[in-house]
Amino acid sequence: MTVLVLAGTTEARRLLAELVGRGIDVVASLAGRTSDALPLPCPTRVGGFGGVDGLVRELQERGITALVDATHPFADVMPRHARDAAALAGVPHVRLERPAWVPRDGDAWVEVDGVHEAARALPSHGNVLLALGRMELDAFRSLDGVTLVVRAVDEPPPGPWDAVVLGRGPFAYDDERALLAEHRIDTVVLRNSGGPSRLLDAARDAGARVVLITRPRRAESLPTVTDVGAAVDWVQRTQ
Numbered sequence: 001m002t003v004l005v006l007a008g009t010t011e012a013r014r015l016l017a018e019l020v021g022r023g024i025d026v027v028a029s030l031a032g033r034t035s036d037a038l039p040l041p042c043p044t045r046v047g048g049f050g051g052v053d054g055l056v057r058e059l060q061e062r063g064i065t066a067l068v069d070a071t072h073p074f075a076d077v078m079p080r081h082a083r084d085a086a087a088l089a090g091v092p093h094v095r096l097e098r099p100a101w102v103p104r105d106g107d108a109w110v111e112v113d114g115v116h117e118a119a120r121a122l123p124s125h126g127n128v129l130l131a132l133g134r135m136e137l138d139a140f141r142s143l144d145g146v147t148l149v150v151r152a153v154d155e156p157p158p159g160p161w162d163a164v165v166l167g168r169g170p171f172a173y174d175d176e177r178a179l180l181a182e183h184r185i186d187t188v189v190l191r192n193s194g195g196p197s198r199l200l201d202a203a204r205d206a207g208a209r210v211v212l213i214t215r216p217r218r219a220e221s222l223p224t225v226t227d228v229g230a231a232v233d234w235v236q237r238t239q
């Protein structure tokens, strides 16, 4: 009985710790995008599988009895590959995906499909906070008239950024308010990743507009659980 967890998220890390703590035999998989990934509490393989066929082989060769896809809500390819490979190999499969944020009273979000639409949704002038990953910034390079402040985990590639604020979340509400105030931000751009974020609260209270990038649309729904406890229960039911 061995569980394969497709990782790369906080939820995956927490799920792995829970499964290991229950004595369940588990293997983690990372795409290998970051060189400084924190070690996981179980044997970990790194790198792509080589598409659906490669993942089917991996499931068979390792004798995997359950597959949990706990990749990021914005991972577009892996969730489909996981579903297809699990079906071909006859292995039970579930996706662990944290719920998306939903607007609360006082929120006036502009929801957009992707970074290019986000760039088009920006006002012609003002101070914009781009709370995005380095891969998403290219779409904002050619904007004129707006002041661009980037908040990112790692130093972004050079660009027309008026300021760069480095930091790894989660951030406290007061720090988010201070960031918005310091740069007189009137528009915030971020992705609907879900999970803990005080940036939306701070933006609401500061009267800043939010341009929210929606999650990838999936052609078919996937069997999904939304929290680690439910994923543990699901694994235990399959064993």
Ligand SMILES: NC(=O)c1ccc[n+]([C@@H]2O[C@H](COP(=O)([O-])OP(=O)(O)OC[C@H]3O[C@@H](n4cnc5c(N)ncnc54)[C@H](OP(=O)(O)O)[C@@H]3O)[C@@H](O)[C@H]2O)c1
Residues within 6 Å of the ligand: 006, 007, 008, 009, 029, 030, 031, 033, 046, 047, 048, 049, 050, 051, 052, 054, 055, 070, 071, 072, 074, 075, 076, 077, 078, 079, 081, 133
């Ligand atoms: N997208 C984001 O914003 C984001 C944010 C934080 C963390 N991450 C993590 O970064 C990784 C890559 O994200 P992505 O958006 O590039 O995914 P993706 O577009 O869904 O996947 C692209 C390819 O990367 C490989 N891959 C992805 N996740 C893998 C995993 N856990 N183990 C082994 N191979 C994996 C697969 O290659 P093959 O086809 O060769 O198997 C997949 O086809 C994921 O683990 C994800 O959880 C992503």
